[in-house]
Amino acid sequence: MRKHSVKSAAIVGASLLVLAACGSNKTEGGGTTGGSCDTSKGTLTVGVVAPLSGNLSALGVGIKQSAELAVDEANKKCTVPGFKLTVSAQDDEANPAKGAQAATKLSTDPNVVGVVGTLNSSVAQTVQPILRDKKIPQVSPANTNPSLTRGNDFLTAPKRQFDNYFRVCTTDDLQGPYAANYLVEKAGKKKIAIITDGKTYGEGLAAELSKQVSKKGGTIVGSEKVGEKDTDFSGVISKIKALAPEAVYYGGEYPVAGPLSKQMASAGLNVPLMGGDGIFDGKYIELGGKEGDLATSVGAPTESLATAKAFVDAYKAKFGKEDYAAYGAFSYDAANAIIGGLAKTLEGGSAWDESKRDAMLTNVGAYAGSGATGEVKFDQYGDSTNKVLTVYQVTSAKWKDVQTGTFTG
Amino acid sequence: MSVLLQQLANGVIQGALIALIALGYTMVYGIIQLINFAHGEVFMVASYGGLATFTLLPDDLKKSPAVALPLMFVGGIAVAVLVAVIMERFAYRPLRNAPRLAPLITALGVSVFLQEAVRVFYPNAKSNLPYPKVFPEGNLTLGPVNIPWTGVLLVVLSVGLAIALQTYINRSRMGRAMRATAQDPDTAKLMGVNPDRVIVLTFIFGAVLAGVAGVMFGGYLNNINIDMGFQNGIFAFTAAVLGGVGSIRGAVIGAFIIGLIKTVAGQYMPGGTQYDYVWIFVVLILVLVFRPQGLFGEPERVRA
Numbered sequence: 001m002r003k004h005s006v007k008s009a010a011i012v013g014a015s016l017l018v019l020a021a022c023g024s025n026k027t028e029g030g031g032t033t034g035g036s037c038d039t040s041k042g043t044l045t046v047g048v049v050a051p052l053s054g055n056l057s058a059l060g061v062g063i064k065q066s067a068e069l070a071v072d073e074a075n076k077k078c079t080v081p082g083f084k085l086t087v088s089a090q091d092d093e094a095n096p097a098k099g100a101q102a103a104t105k106l107s108t109d110p111n112v113v114g115v116v117g118t119l120n121s122s123v124a125q126t127v128q129p130i131l132r133d134k135k136i137p138q139v140s141p142a143n144t145n146p147s148l149t150r151g152n153d154f155l156t157a158p159k160r161q162f163d164n165y166f167r168v169c170t171t172d173d174l175q176g177p178y179a180a181n182y183l184v185e186k187a188g189k190k191k192i193a194i195i196t197d198g199k200t201y202g203e204g205l206a207a208e209l210s211k212q213v214s215k216k217g218g219t220i221v222g223s224e225k226v227g228e229k230d231t232d233f234s235g236v237i238s239k240i241k242a243l244a245p246e247a248v249y250y251g252g253e254y255p256v257a258g259p260l261s262k263q264m265a266s267a268g269l270n271v272p273l274m275g276g277d278g279i280f281d282g283k284y285i286e287l288g289g290k291e292g293d294l295a296t297s298v299g300a301p302t303e304s305l306a307t308a309k310a311f312v313d314a315y316k317a318k319f320g321k322e323d324y325a326a327y328g329a330f331s332y333d334a335a336n337a338i339i340g341g342l343a344k345t346l347e348g349g350s351a352w353d354e355s356k357r358d359a360m361l362t363n364v365g366a367y368a369g370s371g372a373t374g375e376v377k378f379d380q381y382g383d384s385t386n387k388v389l390t391v392y393q394v395t396s397a398k399w400k401d402v403q404t405g406t407f408t409g
Numbered sequence: 410m411s412v413l414l415q416q417l418a419n420g421v422i423q424g425a426l427i428a429l430i431a432l433g434y435t436m437v438y439g440i441i442q443l444i445n446f447a448h449g450e451v452f453m454v455a456s457y458g459g460l461a462t463f464t465l466l467p468d469d470l471k472k473s474p475a476v477a478l479p480l481m482f483v484g485g486i487a488v489a490v491l492v493a494v495i496m497e498r499f500a501y502r503p504l505r506n507a508p509r510l511a512p513l514i515t516a517l518g519v520s521v522f523l524q525e526a527v528r529v530f531y532p533n534a535k536s537n538l539p540y541p542k543v544f545p546e547g548n549l550t551l552g553p554v555n556i557p558w559t560g561v562l563l564v565v566l567s568v569g570l571a572i573a574l575q576t577y578i579n580r581s582r583m584g585r586a587m588r589a590t591a592q593d594p595d596t597a598k599l600m601g602v603n604p605d606r607v608i609v610l611t612f613i614f615g616a617v618l619a620g621v622a623g624v625m626f627g628g629y630l631n632n633i634n635i636d637m638g639f640q641n642g643i644f645a646f647t648a649a650v651l652g653g654v655g656s657i658r659g660a661v662i663g664a665f666i667i668g669l670i671k672t673v674a675g676q677y678m679p680g681g682t683q684y685d686y687v688w689i690f691v692v693l694i695l696v697l698v699f700r701p702q703g704l705f706g707e708p709e710r711v712r713a
Contacts, residue, residue, distance in 0.1 A: 053528070055536045055634065198683070224675075225683040229636050231626075232426075234419035235672035236682045242412040255537050255634070262631050266548065268555045287537055287632050 037078035041351055044080070045088045046071055046338055047106035047136075048331075049099055049117035049127055052091040055255035058283050059119055062325030063141055064089040067116045069311075069318055070335035080343050083352065088112065092123050099123035103130040112136060113352070113360065114338030116331055121145035122200040128162045135357035137364040139337050140167040141330035144175055144277060144298065145204045149381040158381060164361055166382040168333045168373065169298035170389060172201070174407040175276055176208025178389045179296045182403060183247055183274060184216040187294075193245035194223040195236060195252075195260070202251030205276045209249055221245050226256060233263050241269045247294075250275045254284035262288025280326045285397055293394045299373045300388050301401040302329045311372035333371035337378075340367045411553030416672040422560040422629070424668025425567035429622035430645035431652070431660040432571060433615025439591045439655035440611045442509065446516040447496060449642015450523035451489050451616055455623030456633045457531055458488025463541045474543040481543070486620030492523065493616035497609055520639075528635050537634045540627035559629040566621055571661045574614065578657065587611060591655070644689075651693050653706020662704065666692070 048067050051060035064087070071085045088109070090102030099118055106112045107130055114137040118124045124143045131138045140148075149165065150158035154173060183189045192213055196202040210220045221243040224236045237260075240248065248264065250257045250273055257279040264273060274294040284295075302308045302324070311332050315324050324331075341364030345356050368377045377385040391403040433448045462484025463477060470476050500519050504512045527534050545558040578584035589597035590607045598604055626641070627633045645660075648667050652659025667689055674688035675681060696704060 053535045057535050224681055227686070229640050231630050231634075231637060231640070232419075232423055234422065235416060235675040235685065238412060238415040238419055238672070239676050239682065241415075258537070259630060259632055266557050268548065283536065286539055288539070 039084035041082035043084045045086050045112045047112045047115040048089040049092050049102045050119050051094040054093045056094045059325045062328040063331040066324050066328040066331035067335040070332045074339045094120050096123050096126040100126040103127040107134040113342050116334045128165050132162050132164045138165050139334035141334045142327040144172045146171040146173040149383050160381050166378045168330050168384045170387045172205040173208050175296050176205050177212035178407040180209045180212035182391050184218040189247040190218045191221045191246045193221050193240045193248045195250050197228050197252035206251030233260050237267045247271050248273045253278035254281050258284045258287025258289045261290050265290050295392045300404050308372045329372035333373050333376045337367045414554045416676045418554050418556050420669035420672035424665035425564040427644045427648050428567050428661045428664035429618045431648040431664045432618050434649040435660040436611050443512050447519035449638040450520045452619040452623045453638025454492050455485040455489035455620040456627050459485030459624035477543045482624050485624040486617050489616040489620035493612040497612045524635050537632045539632045544628035563625045575657050653703030656705040659705030
């Protein structure tokens, strides 16, 4: 009996310790505890807003887990002295309204120091103002729409939109034209048809592409729209087929693009489909993407970068699989920018409170580091200074990189 | 010209799929005046049922389409029928004599329930799932028009089953009981018709058709997702209303009209494919303004 009560006292004591360690934060932990680090000042949270369920969850989960990896490593290395870091991942379901809810939830938590996300440019539009009001830095691994940082007149009169918003990937005003150059000059496709899904990302990307196609002497033979939830594209395909394009450019994401490519082939329209970073995922091929289809994506191929190797190895060791998807390395860098900014803000062992938010924004903006995607630095608009893009092609049922570079006009 | 023919063919295939689902809406409405909004989800569940059947098959059977394909139909239909029967028994039957709004709201609830159940419990259902390649590949080429064999099969099944259903309802004893219940459930009861049996059978017929549609959808479009039931359900519901809800012939014709409007308007109307949905509903509104009971519907009877 006596022995028993000692045992239960020990269990109660141990669980109290665990509870205390969790502190005020009841969200999912970012992995193992800080080990030997001093975490006496409490727990700070790096928020993640990404589609963790729904059609784009392959990309969203890659973003979440890569951010967890960055936080985990920071905890092990005691990057932020006195604090333990955790990740609080919120699902936005690729839906702007859900994204706003997720951002509101994170912004009301005083321990949230920064947010990694979003995946979709359309979701970013609702998340940006919510986080700005609370001066929470947002670093996106994947938003490529140029107006998010530089406003609607991003080419002629760029103007910083949100002083809390940064991104580590390049933008569609480079990605679209880069794809156009490849299609017209390298692949020799002069007649291009455009299909878009009507969302911020796809529309912007396709608009930038078509300008450059015309500049390089190609023609846009037609431009059509499909619904995000459409499944039967025969109407659109027949219409486009009659225009005899040499390639089809799709502005949107892989859940539509994969089946679209497959249906194009079975309708006898055997031309390559090209898209942006939104279709660059293994799922695209699984859902019907065919041999010879093309995609541009931001950054150099993760596997080929020397700086990325450490990330890939660590990711594999932690999660067992290499499912970091298109934005894993970017998400890792985004989280590290937030952590780096935080470490600078709390230099000298000061405590975290609301008054630190201004310094935090400045420090994230001034962050410079060498990350999994190469040099990580932000320009005066919050855009990444890393403008590298890569063209991939489906070869033997896998994405294979065919050209890496920057857009030069 | 060849483009028009191709678009007509596309429209007929889309119409055939919608018709299979619309029949379920219209039959249930004809008997118990319930718009069963969960019917679209029965179609979706059937599609996952067919996929699950394939996944559970032993590897050597997976390679022979002649065996796998019929088994997928059986599996899909079985799941659809099971869901429909349970839905009728536990969600709608207790509300048989409740105000009409109560079962309608219940139907919406069942719809959300089914969609979320598949999303949560079916492995990897959070994103699109590819459908197995056991369907006939390739195209039927008629001059300038290309029609996938799966599309041909879909149209044949749809029209064939609709005719069979119409014949059954017009000729058989059970069909007469169905028509009697639709006209006047109380009198039908006095004449010895068991309304519960008739109603369950109606749900089963609807589910079988939705089951065929669900598996064919996967075969024709190669992948499925949990939203497919909602979207196609809305089209099917619209088709049933356009044709006159309660009318078998109306549902089928309404479905083909919707399929054709979508593809032809996307090709020729201003705004192109961006506005193809708009034209469907413009036509629906015009029909309802001039013929509120739909193309083939009977004017609403006031019930005592």
